Amino acid sequence: MKEVIAVIRSGYAAQTKRALEEAGYPGMTLIPVEGRGKQGGLTCDMLDVDPYLADEEGKVSATYCTAAKHLVPTDPKYALESDSAITRPVPWLPKKLISVVVPTEADAEKVAAAIMNANYTGKMGDGKIFICPLEDVIQIRTGKKGEEAV
Amino acid sequence: MKMVKAVIRREKESAVMFALEAAGFPAATKIPVHGRGKQKGLIAEGVVYDELPKLMVMIVVSDGDVEKVCDIIMEKAKTGKPGDGKIFVAPVDSVYTVSTKKKEL
Numbered sequence: 001m002k003e004v005i006a007v008i009r010s011g012y013a014a015q016t017k018r019a020l021e022e023a024g025y026p027g028m029t030l031i032p033v034e035g036r037g038k039q040g041g042l043t044c045d046m047l048d049v050d051p052y053l054a055d056e057e058g059k060v061s062a063t064y065c066t067a068a069k070h071l072v073p074t075d076p077k078y079a080l081e082s083d084s085a086i087t088r089p090v091p092w093l094p095k096k097l098i099s100v101v102v103p104t105e106a107d108a109e110k111v112a113a114a115i116m117n118a119n120y121t122g123k124m125g126d127g128k129i130f131i132c133p134l135e136d137v138i139q140i141r142t143g144k145k146g147e148e149a150v
Numbered sequence: 151m152k153m154v155k156a157v158i159r160r161e162k163e164s165a166v167m168f169a170l171e172a173a174g175f176p177a178a179t180k181i182p183v184h185g186r187g188k189q190k191g192l193i194a195e196g197v198v199y200d201e202l203p204k205l206m207v208m209i210v211v212s213d214g215d216v217e218k219v220c221d222i223i224m225e226k227a228k229t230g231k232p233g234d235g236k237i238f239v240a241p242v243d244s245v246y247t248v249s250t251k252k253k254e255l
Contacts, residue, residue, distance in 0.1 A: 002243070005153075007179050008248070031181060033179050033180060033181045033208075034179070034180045035177075035178060035179035035180065036176065036177060036178065037176075037177045038176060038177050039176070040171060040176035040177075041176075092180065095179065097179065097181065097208075105243075108243075112246055115248070116246060116248050116251055119248045120248055120249070120251065121249070122249055123249060124249055125249070126247070126248035126249035127248045127249075128210070128245060128246065128247055128248065128255070129245065129246040129248065130151075130153060130210055130242050130244075130245055131242065131243045131244045131245075131246075132153060132240060132241065132242050132243060133241055133243055
């Protein structure tokens with residue numbers, strides 16, 4: 001058995017659910033989470049900045065960019081370049097974690113494809129899909145084990 | 151690839167995250183959870199608190215980086231008292247990146 005764990009954009013949960021239903025996998029667990037990828041959240045230059053926050057030259061106001069300043073680490077051993085913390089107003093983004101358990105690897109690939117098609121925008125932040133092996137599944141209502149419990 | 155799931159104290163979040171980021175692992179997913187360990191929660195002035203708020207951090211890394219990530223979490227999340235948390239390492243068969251539709255991290 002396989003567990004497909006996908007971290008997707010918050011607003012795409014509904015259409016992902018629809019896509020999974022159409023693919024024949026209605027069962028799922030959905031958890032609201034916070035996450036970030038290899039970019040480490042959003043930096044000022046990634047944002048389409050509100051013009052009221054920018055000065056005449058189009059520069060982002062200092063107060064907006066220091067939103068994450070309090071998160072600067074106090075331990076000098078792990079201190080980042082202080083600039084990188086200051087120019088990162090959104091270190092964590094709201095995401096949805098979807099977990100779907102399926103009997104076979106072929107099913108897992110189908111679920112992954114369905115999730116990928118429903119969430120694809122081609123821009124960063126589309127999310128990741130992890131396919132993990134699962135030893136056993138037990139249906140609590142009937143006590144059934146293994147593939148027939150999925 | 152391996153999935154590292156660590157249940158840590160919520161107040162240790164920024165220490166762990168900054169250490170991981172400085173070591174080159176900026177990507178993570180945070181899940182707020184409630185849990186207890188083998189001490190069955192804690193008792194304060196006779197009141198039993200059997201579920202304590204914790205933070206689950208989920209990081210997927212290549213096999214060679216698991217040690218490094220675990221060491222960092224262990225160092226930064228440690229207070230030495232019960233409730234520091236646990237780290238679980240689970241196998242991951244494959245990883246897809248949605249924005250590129252590629253089978254890679």
